[in-house]
Amino acid sequence: MDNHAIDSHLNFYETKRGLFSWIFTLDHKRIALLYLYSISLFFLVGVALGFLMRLELFSPGGQVMDPRTYNQVFTFHGVIMIFLVIIPSIPAVFGNFFLPIMIGTDDVALPRLNLFSWWLYIFGALMALGTLMFGNGPADTGWTFYAPYSVTSDTNVSMLLLAAFILGFSSILTGLNFIVTIHRLRAPQMPWFRMPLFAWGLYATAWIQLLATPIVGITLLMVVMERTFGIGLFDPSLGGDPILYQHLFWIYSHPVVYVMILPAMGIVSEVIPTSAQRTIFGYKAIALSSMAIAFLGYFVWGHHMFTSGMSDQARVVFSFITFLVAIPTAIKVFNWIATLYKGSIYIxxxxxxxxxxxxxxxxxxxxxxxxxxxxxxxxxxxxxYIVAHFHYTMFGGTIFVFLGALHYWFPKIWGRMYNQKLAYWALGLTFVGFNILYGAMLTVGVKGMPRRYYDYLPQFEFLNKVATVGSWILIIGILLMIYNLIRSARKGEIAPRNPWNGVTLEWQVPSPPPLHNFDRPFILSEKGPYDFSLLEKINEVEQKPLDH
Amino acid sequence: MSKHSHSPSYKYDLITFAALMILTIITIWASYATGGTSVLAVSVAMLIATIKATFVVRNFMHIKYDHIIYKVFIGIVMLLFLSFIVLLGIDYALR
Known part of the structure; x- marks a missing residue:
């Protein structure tokens, strides 16, 4: 290893202080935390908007807002949660913090580009928020910006589209950085198939960020051009084709679902071996299934458009390819369960x-x-039903893993342990609330309740009430979790280097890590990243003082 | 770029530039010859643009001299975009 032992035992919080040392930092860990705090803030805004929507739908008829505001609220909720929270969440926070450490290096390959990505994110976010203050208020098109309505709406669609365009650049640059980092900065003793599975998830994700995002960027600009100059691209009254918009939008927006979920699957592949204290079942299958999902994910976008008027033949082709994606996904799930089977499970x-x-x-x-x-x-x-399905994958999937990762890596990031009892309560409430909310929405959807409707028929009232009550339980769970984590970060017990007995490299560095991550040579196994026979040797490090 | 064993020369760059100019002229001529807005016109324009882009990537961006992995990456991206066009084509041709 290129041992970057530093002169002091200062952790990355202590090396420099002051606001500027954070917002102009090149340290991947600090940039990760900048993302974490920004994303958390927007997540709470998104949750608040979701809460308002559920209040509105508590009973038929108007409750707390008018129909136009309702359209703007669900659009803004979608834009915030998709572009400002879920897409950047795991790669930008945990990828930035842990990828370099897990592959045995001291930073990402392009630290300045990394900081620039965060600034682009902030700029894009401010621009999105700016739509609240100008003209006719935020867009009311839904986060998908479907043409031709997005071309004709008198709300601030163009500004929001430009914000999404800028946020796309932030995502591309993060993906580029991770690809270069994984190719160029892996520890010499770490060939591809000894890389932790979280790094594999990030690698597959990065290719999607890099290749798919430009397509939606150009598409959104085309809508701006159409709105500004009246070029007939998507609006039929100008000679355009609205189905073309849907094609171009979903060519990006389906693969981006995997940008959201693949890193989450990578984290689950880290947590499960550590919790079961045994090597992961089917390492190569999980690693390659990430790449397979990323690849197949490019060819299934048409399943979002089955009712759009697309040709029958295209619908059949897209339907067939869609079923193929289930295979690598199922491989992962079976391997996680097989890893837990007969493991020494720590709950x-x-x-x-x-x-x-x-x-x-x-x-x-x-x-x-x-x-x-x-x-x-x-x-x-x-x-x-579609809304609930989407939230089961994105919220129940990505956000649950994001919150789980906050707990898993909490001791490493903040150097303190969290209160486990409160954490169980928070998890329980979140899980129960989530399933009540979206279980009710699945059911009422099957019964025929349309999405994005401000009002509904009386027969849908009971399940809508159930869903709204579920949202309250969910929010209580989230608030309890936030309270627990913030309190624990300040007053929790001091965390050891390896509180969960993990064997990947982040558990071999101090908690929190020093500026250059490693304070001594790390231990890598030839048997892969989850060789628990090394655990004793790894934990001995904790006992030994560092020689200088 | 790896060894610089075959560094590009100005002459080589100028030949590439001349080829790009000639292809641009052919694009303009082809747009008149094929009617400008027909499927054939768009197909011809895209074909010529692809050839031009290949020259730029290969010669000006020095992919020709680079490691094989970059060529593989670019090849995959090209195939990916080709598959997008094929899938879109299935819809447009049969709608």
Whole structure:
């Protein structure tokens, strides 16, 4: 190893102080925390908007807002949660913090580009927020910006589109950075198939960020051009083709679902071996299935458009390819369960967040198969069933893993332990609230309730009330978790180097890590990243003082 | 770029530039010859643009001299975009 032992024992918080030392930092860990705090803030805004929407839908008729505001609220909720929270969440926070450490290096390959990505993110976010203050207020098109309405709406669509365009650049640069880092900076003793599975997840994700994002960037600019100059690209009244917009939008926006979920799957592949204290079952299959999902994910976008008027032949082709994606996804789930089988399982909130993810994602995945089936999709299309399916995969999937990862790596990031009892309560409330909310939405969707509707028929009232009550439980769980983590970061017990007995490299550095990550040579196994026979040797490091 | 064993010369760059100019002229001529807005016109324009882009990537961006992995990456990206066009084509041709 290129041993970057530093002169002091200062951790990365202590090396420099002051606001500027943070917002102009080149340290990957600090940039990760900048992302974490920004994303958390926007997540809370998104949750608040979701809360308002559920309040509005508590009973038929107007409750707390008018129809136009409702359209703007669900659009803004979607834009914030997709572009400002879920897409950047795991790669930008945990990828930035842990990728360099897990592959045995001291930073990402392009630290300045990394900082620039965060600044682009902030600039894009401010621009999105700016739509609240100018003209006719935020866009009311839905986060998908479907033409031709996005061309004709008198709200601030152009500004929001430009914000999404800038956020796309932030995502591209992060992906580029990770690809270069993984290719160029892996420890010499770490060939591809000894890389932790989280790094594999990030690698597959980075290729999607790099290749798919430019397509949506150009597409959104085309809408801006159409709005500004009246070029007939998507608006039929100008000679354009609205289905072309949907094609171009989903060519990006389906693969981006895997940008959201693949890193989460990578984290689950880290938490489960650590919790079961045994090597992961089917390492290569999981690693390659990430690449397979990333690859296949490019060819299934049409399943979002089965009712759009696309040709029958295209619909059949897209439906068929969609079913193929289920195969690598199932490989992962089977391997996680096989890893747990007969393992020496430590029940911790970390593990339970991951198993909650598997439960939620199975529902999300299986309901997705129904959407992928042409005949069934026609019936559930544009109902709250789709909204619930999407939230089962994105919230129950990515966000659950994001929150689980916050717990798993909490001791490493803040150097303190969190209160486990409160963590169990928070997880329980979040899980129960989540399933009540979206379980009710799945059901009422199958019964025929359309999505994005401000008002509804009386027969849908009971399940809407159930969903709204579920949202309250969910929010209490999230607030309890935030309270627990913030309090623990300040007053929790001091964390050791390796509190969960993990064997990947982040558990061999101090908690929190020093500026250049490694304070001594690390231990790598030739048997791969999850060789638990090394655990004793790794934990001996904790006892030994560092020689200078 | 690896060994610089075959560094590009100005002459080589100028030949590439001349080829790009000739292809640009052919693009303009082809747009008149094929009617400008027909499927054939767009196909011809895209074909010529692809050839031009290949020259730029290969010669001006020095991929010709680079490690094989970069060529593989670019090849995969090209195939990816080709597959997008094929899948879109299935819809447009049969709608």
């Amino acid at each position: 911790t909130p970390n593990l339970l967040w991951s198993t909650a993810f598997i439960f939620n994602f199975l529902i999300g995945g299986l309901t997705g198969l129904i959407n992928g089936a042409l005949a069934a999709d026609v019936h559930v299309h544009d109902t709250t």
